[in-house]
Amino acid sequence: MTRTKPKVAFFDFACCEGCQLQVANMGELLLDVLGLIEVVEFREVMSEKGPEKIDVAVVEGSITDKHAIERIKKIRDRAKVLIAYGSCATIGGVNGMKNNFKLDDIRKEVYGDRFNYFDTVETKAVHQVVKVDYFVNGCPVYIPEFVKVLKAALQGIPYEVPDHAVCVECKLNENVCMYDRGVACMGPVTRAGCNSWCINNGNICYGCRGMVSNPNENGAMDIIKKYNIPMDMVINKMNMYNKCREIDKREQKKR
Amino acid sequence: MLYNLSQYVVLKKEDFNGFISDLVKEQKVVAPVAKGCGQFSFEEVKSGSEISIDYIPTILPPKKYFMPRDENIATYDLSNGEDMEPVVEYEKMLLFGVHTCDLAGIQCLNMVFSERPRDLNYLIRKNQITIIGYECNFYCDRFASCRLVHNHSPNGGYDLFFTDVGDRFMIHVNTNTGEELVAKSNLLRKAGEKDFEDLQRVREAKNREFAKNEIPIEHEKIPELFDRAYNSKVWEDLDKRCVACGNCTNVCPSCYCFNMIDEPNLDLKTGRRYRQWDSCQNESFAKVAGGESFRKERGARQRHRYYRKFKYPIAKFSRFFCTGCGRCSRTCMACINLKETLNSLIKEQGMENPEAGKV
Numbered sequence: 323m324t325r326t327k328p329k330v331a332f333f334d335f336a337c338c339e340g341c342q343l344q345v346a347n348m349g350e351l352l353l354d355v356l357g358l359i360e361v362v363e364f365r366e367v368m369s370e371k372g373p374e375k376i377d378v379a380v381v382e383g384s385i386t387d388k389h390a391i392e393r394i395k396k397i398r399d400r401a402k403v404l405i406a407y408g409s410c411a412t413i414g415g416v417n418g419m420k421n422n423f424k425l426d427d428i429r430k431e432v433y434g435d436r437f438n439y440f441d442t443v444e445t446k447a448v449h450q451v452v453k454v455d456y457f458v459n460g461c462p463v464y465i466p467e468f469v470k471v472l473k474a475a476l477q478g479i480p481y482e483v484p485d486h487a488v489c490v491e492c493k494l495n496e497n498v499c500m501y502d503r504g505v506a507c508m509g510p511v512t513r514a515g516c517n518s519w520c521i522n523n524g525n526i527c528y529g530c531r532g533m534v535s536n537p538n539e540n541g542a543m544d545i546i547k548k549y550n551i552p553m554d555m556v557i558n559k560m561n562m563y564n565k566c567r568e569i570d571k572r573e574q575k576k577r
Numbered sequence: 578m579l580y581n582l583s584q585y586v587v588l589k590k591e592d593f594n595g596f597i598s599d600l601v602k603e604q605k606v607v608a609p610v611a612k613g614c615g616q617f618s619f620e621e622v623k624s625g626s627e628i629s630i631d632y633i634p635t636i637l638p639p640k641k642y643f644m645p646r647d648e649n650i651a652t653y654d655l656s657n658g659e660d661m662e663p664v665v666e667y668e669k670m671l672l673f674g675v676h677t678c679d680l681a682g683i684q685c686l687n688m689v690f691s692e693r694p695r696d697l698n699y700l701i702r703k704n705q706i707t708i709i710g711y712e713c714n715f716y717c718d719r720f721a722s723c724r725l726v727h728n729h730s731p732n733g734g735y736d737l738f739f740t741d742v743g744d745r746f747m748i749h750v751n752t753n754t755g756e757e758l759v760a761k762s763n764l765l766r767k768a769g770e771k772d773f774e775d776l777q778r779v780r781e782a783k784n785r786e787f788a789k790n791e792i793p794i795e796h797e798k799i800p801e802l803f804d805r806a807y808n809s810k811v812w813e814d815l816d817k818r819c820v821a822c823g824n825c826t827n828v829c830p831s832c833y834c835f836n837m838i839d840e841p842n843l844d845l846k847t848g849r850r851y852r853q854w855d856s857c858q859n860e861s862f863a864k865v866a867g868g869e870s871f872r873k874e875r876g877a878r879q880r881h882r883y884y885r886k887f888k889y890p891i892a893k894f895s896r897f898f899c900t901g902c903g904r905c906s907r908t909c910m911a912c913i914n915l916k917e918t919l920n921s922l923i924k925e926q927g928m929e930n931p932e933a934g935k936v
Contacts, residue, residue: 354843473841486859489822489910494646494854496636501910502614510822510910534821536860538875541820541911548912 328377328476331363333397335383335390336417336445341408342366342382344462355469358476378403378475384410384417384566385446398452403475406448407458407468413532414447414566415461421445421565447566450573457483461530461563464516484514485535488527492518500526506551508559511537530563585768585776588739588746592764594625599762600671604707607642608673609635619672630674633717634902638679638830639672643686643703644854650698650837651850664849667702674711678723678902680734682830683708687734688894689833707754710735714783720903722791722916724934725799728901729787730780742775790934791901792919799897802919802928803888807880811921816876818911819858825905825913826856826882831890831898834862857881883918 332342346367348355363372379401385394398404409415420428421444429437448454458471474481484490488509492499495518500507508529509521520527546556588596600606601623609632610620617632619639645666654660675683690699710731713723723729731738736755739746747768750759759765794802826832836855841848855862858878863871872878886899899915906914923929 358843358845469843470840473843473845477841477845482861485861486856487820487822489824490827490856490859493636493824493827493908496612496618496641498612498614498616498636499908502616510820534860536821538817538820541818541875544818544912545820545910 327358327360329362329372329375330359330378330380331372331376331401332361332365332380333363333382334365335381335394335411335448336386337383337408337410337415339366339382340462341460344465345468348465351465351469355472359472374400376401378405378472380405380407381411381448382408384414385443385448385451386417386420387443388441391443391451394448394452403455404448404453405456405458405471405475406454407463407471409459409461409530409532409563411448412454412457412459413564414445414450414569415530415563417445418563418565419561421568422561444569445566446569450566450569456481459483459513459531460516461528464519466517467515483531486514487534488512488514488516488518488521488531490514491516492521492527495522497521501545501549506546506549506556506559510545511542511560528563529560533564533567582768582770582773584750585772586748586750586759586765587768587772588748588765590744590746593746596762596764597622597625597628597673599764600673600758603671603761605668605670606673607639607670612636622673628674630711632674634676634678634721634904634907636904636908637828638682638902638904639675640682640686640830640833642670642672642706643683644690644699644833644835646854647851648698648853649849649851652847653839653850654847656846661850665698665701667705669705671707671709673709674739675708675735676711676713676717676902677731678721678728678900679830680708680710681726681728681732681900682902684732684734685831685890685894685896685898685900686833688896707758708735708737710738712738712740714741714779715786718903718907720906720914720916721901722899722903722919723901724787725790725792725794725796726897726899726901727796730783740776740779742772742779745772747772747776784936788935789932792916792923793929793931793933794919794923795930795933798928798930798933799887800891802922802926803884805926806922809922809925811918811925812876812880814876814921815879815913815918816874818913819875819879820911821858821860821875821878822910823856823858824908824910826858827854828904828908829886830900830902830904831886832856857885879913883915 379397385391406412410417425442429440429442433440456471456475458468471481491514492509505526507526509527511533512527512529513531513534606622607619608622608628609617610627611629612618617629617635619635622628649664649666651664652662690696736752738749750756834855835852837852839850872881887897890898
């Protein structure tokens with residue numbers, strides 16, 4: 323008995339396409355993944371376009387103009403399951419920094435006196451526009467987690483993004499704490515799931531996986547004070563990936 | 578204290594590296610190694626020169642060898658029904674340089690996992706691990722509270738136990754495995770009267786160093802303190818400060834909670850069941866179906882952690898599960914300090930006794 327493989331298509335919006343590159347660079351594991359799915363559309367690696375109905379849409383990038391809003395809605399209609407992957411798609415990512423400024427100022431900066439020809443909207447994560455079934459956070463995505471989510475999606479079971487701090491995984495990896503090295507790290511407020519990838523390799527956590535759902539902001543302030551870290555530096559670090567979090571907060575208030 | 582001299586052997590310090598090299602030839606040897614920034618971890622070593630013998634408690638306790646952070650429990654195959662095969666993963670190894678606080682931590686885990694139904698994975702692995710303890714003659718730092726919980730001196734739980742008595746180590750031989758190690762080595766000699774006197778001298782000096790409890794309360798009064806302090810304001814203070822990073826429980830030598838996870842292979846038919854360290858400080862730990870959480874507030878989670886060290890295990894195992902190692906305080910992002918918490922509780926309940934534990 324042969325089973326038809328699920329049709330999977332990859333799409334991108336405002337992003338660097340680095341997460342697609344991560345998937346393409348998966349190595350030997352990619353062959354196993356391809357044994358499981360049929361890739362019907364993937365701009366980074368093939369020219370073909372997919373059929374009207376697809377089983378799984380894997381979406382990279384954030385939504386930043388009207389055209390993108392229409393396109394993501396169409397993709398949502400075509401797909402049974404939608405996976406947002408990478409920081410841009412899951413939390414808005416670095417594109418969210420646009421929301422620090424007035425939209426017209428942004429357009430003038432980029433397009434000069436022709437700015438009127440180019441529309442732009444507040445940067446949004448994919449779930450802030452259409453329903454998202456699975457999230458693979460990270461900039462770029464952590465391939466072991468991507469594979470885990472893909473398996474969950476194909477089995478039709480939920481995947482919960484860990485809701486505890488990166489510190490948990492970092493401590494289990496027995497790294498010397500970045501704060502003890504005199505460097506400010508976003509680990510204490512950032513969602514785990516990456517196996518503290520950056521810190522294992524001597525870097526800090528930039529908060530690319532989004533914040534834990536219930537951060538203790540007062541407690542975080544104490545830490546910032548204890549290590550004598552300038553407040554505006556922390557806010558900038560926070561907003562580098564997490565500016566679109568404000569849209570979620572706004573929506574929560576409306577409810 | 579009565580010493581039985583026949584149970585002691587002596588290793589000259591100049592022979593230390595040779596002793597370790599002999600052990601390394603026989604099996605995997607794990608010992609404290611410097612990680613920088615005044616921190617240490619247990620790592621595999623190939624020679625004595627890699628070992629930092631004067632170390633303060635490692636980032637993670639040796640529990641990582643007894644209950645690995647990710648441990649395979651079973652494999653499954655759904656091709657024909659629901660086939661499951663249990664898996665036990667273990668490795669023969671020798672742990673060198675374990676402080677008395679961490680020996681106590683291993684004893685706690687032994688009690689927990691020996692309860693029925695016994696945890697065979699743990700017990701099989703534990704039997705493959707040889708332990709050489711190492712005595713602290715001085716306090717490691719201001720965070721330790723080993724005197725309070727009577728873990729500053731050896732209480733068993735090792736095969737051999739080293740005490741630095743100047744130019745040599747006095748070694749207590751505690752088990753058959755320990756005797757076998759001694760028999761194999763040609764660097765050890767039997768202890769004599771002079772060695773015994775030096776050991777006594779070191780222990781007397783140590784008694785002066787660890788003269789009384791670090792916290793002004795008698796050991797046996799602690800359960801009463803916790804009986805009275807459940808609704809204390811101290812927990813509200815911790816609620817404001819804790820960021821729930823989970824560091825305190827992950828580094829604790831006696832925390833053993835784990836989560837069970839089924840992970841399919843890419844064929845989606847076969848897969849593995851594994852367990853992974855979990856923490857009562859994590860947001861999702863006490864969450865149940867429907868999104869309810871039994872311990873939503875961080876203060877309640879912190880309180881739970883303290884009660885799991887000082888109250889609940891007394892009823893169940895008749896011992897404190899705080900080993901006094903000080904790791905939770907050393908590692909806390911928010912400077913939550915176990916000694917300060919106990920001090921605040923004692924003050925609030927009017928149970929201060931400045932001379933507590935004095936010998």
